Amino acid sequence: xxxLRRILITIVVTLAIIFIxxxxxxxxxxxxxxxxxxxxxxxxxxxxxxxxxxxxxxxTKLSYLGYEFQVPWSDLDETQTKLYPSDKPQxxxxxxxxxSGLRLAVSVGPPRTIETQVANDIHTSPQVFxxxxxxxxxxxxxxxxxxxxxxxxxxxxSSTRSSRDTVLLMLKSILPSKPAExxxxxxxxxxxxxxxxxxxxxxxxxxxxxxxxxxxxxEFVLSLKNYNGQGITQSELNRIIQSLRKxx
Numbered sequence: 001x002x003x004l005r006r007i008l009i010t011i012v013v014t015l016a017i018i019f020i021x022x023x024x025x026x027x028x029x030x031x032x033x034x035x036x037x038x039x040x041x042x043x044x045x046x047x048x049x050x051x052x053x054x055x056x057x058x059x060t061k062l063s064y065l066g067y068e069f070q071v072p073w074s075d076l077d078e079t080q081t082k083l084y085p086s087d088k089p090q091x092x093x094x095x096x097x098x099x100s101g102l103r104l105a106v107s108v109g110p111p112r113t114i115e116t117q118v119a120n121d122i123h124t125s126p127q128v129f130x131x132x133x134x135x136x137x138x139x140x141x142x143x144x145x146x147x148x149x150x151x152x153x154x155x156x157x158s159s160t161r162s163s164r165d166t167v168l169l170m171l172k173s174i175l176p177s178k179p180a181e182x183x184x185x186x187x188x189x190x191x192x193x194x195x196x197x198x199x200x201x202x203x204x205x206x207x208x209x210x211x212x213x214x215x216x217x218x219e220f221v222l223s224l225k226n227y228n229g230q231g232i233t234q235s236e237l238n239r240i241i242q243s244l245r246k247x248x
Contacts, residue, residue, distance in 0.1 A: 038149040038169060038173070039173055040181070041172070041173065041176050041180060041181060042147075042148055042149055042169060042172045042173055043149060043150070044148075044176070044180060044181070044183065044184055045145060045146050045147075045148055045184065046142075046145050046184045046185060046186050046195060047183065047184070047185055047186070048185065048186055049185050049186070049187065049196070049234065049238075050234075051233075051234040051235060051238070052238060053234075053235040053238065054235055054238045054239050054242050055072040055233065055235040055236045055238065055239045057072040057073075057236070057239075058074050059071060059072045059073070059074070059239060059243075060073065060074050060076055061243075062076075062096075063247055064083075064091075064094040064096075064106055065091055065092065065093075065094055065106060065107075065108045065218070066108065066246060066247050067106075067108065067218055067244060067245070067246060067247060068245050068246070068247050068248075069240055069244045069245070070239055070240065070243035071104070071239070071240060072235075072236045072239045072240075073098055073100065073102065073236075075098045075099040076096060076097075076098055076099075077097045077098060077099050080095075080096075080097035081094065081095065081096055081097070082094070082095045083095075092107060092108055092109065093105065093107045093108075094106045094107075100227055100228055100229045101226035101227045101228045101229075102222065102223070102224065102226075102227045102229065102232075103222070103223040103226070104220060104222055104223075105220070105221040105223070106218065106219070106220055107218070107219045107221075108216060108217065108218045108219075109137075109216055110216045111136065111137070111214060111215065111216050111217075112136065112137055113137060113216070113217060114137045114140060114141065114217075115129055115133065115136075115137055115140045118140075118171070118175075122167075132164060132167075136212060136214070137212050137217050138193050138194060138212040138217075141175070141194075141195060141210070141212075142195075143168070144168060144171045144172055144175055145172070145175075145176070145184055145195060147165075147168040147169065147171075147172050148172070149169065151165075152165045152169065176197060177197050178206070179197040179198030179204055179205075179206050179207055179208055180197040180198065180208075182199040182202040182204055183196075183197075183198065183202075184196070184197055185199075187209065187211065187241050188211075188241075189211075189241055189242050191213055191244075191246075192211035192212060192213050192218075192241075192244060193211065193212060193213075194209065194210045194211035194212050194217075195210050196208070196209050196210075196237065197210075200231065200232045200233055200234050200236075200237060201234070204224065205223070205224055205225050206221060206222055206223050206224055206225075207221075207222045207232060207237065208220065208221050208222070209222075209237065209240060209241060211241065211244060218244065220240060
């Protein structure tokens with residue numbers, strides 16, 4: 001009986017070692033495959049702005065959706081301004097048009113708008129998201145944007161770590177917008193932190209500025225498809241960023 005027991009124990013231990021080995025090999029192999037097949041946008045991480053100058057061109061002070069900011073252009077076509085939703089008193093989006101063909105869409109949201117939406121989309125509780133990404137949209141996006149295939153941890157194998165890295169890689173594949181292909185940049189002023197998607201020094205159809213505080217977030221989407229000006233400069237974008245504040 002003792003001999004049979006020892007044989008059974010040996011068999012069980014051997015099978016366990018084989019299973020763990022196969023799991024480890026499979027997990028590591030999968031992580032390498034995910035890193036190798038990742039799309040190019042996942043390899044772009046936030047960097048600091050090289051140009052922090054602020055345009056001193058004649059500007060227009062605007063106030064929409066509970067925020068004030070300045071744009072370094074004086075050709076706003078107010079007849080084309082639209083606020084959304086059109087059927088509700090509380091507006092969350094302003095669509096602004098300039099005679100130059102530039103279009104500026106401004107959207108606002110309460111704290112943790114993005115985090116809550118993504119958690120609902122992938123059927124994950126807000127508590128899990130908070131543990132993984134922090135308590136704000138800014139910390140959530142920072143975690144996602146700073147992740148890249150090079151940061152996938154291949155060894156030692158861990159189902160929890162592998163799952164987290166897989167989720168981060170998935171989010172990094174879908175959350176950045178097309179302008180981010182030319183760069184993602186850290187931006188901030190005295191009260192807000194966020195990200196700029198798009199490098200104005202490179203050819204593009206648009207740029208996105210997203211800024212967050214404990215009171216909520218605001219996003220500026222600049223569409224340049226019909227813009228007939230000389231191009232948008234970083235100092236002009238900095239004018240919007242540095243002038244942003246809550247309305248009195």
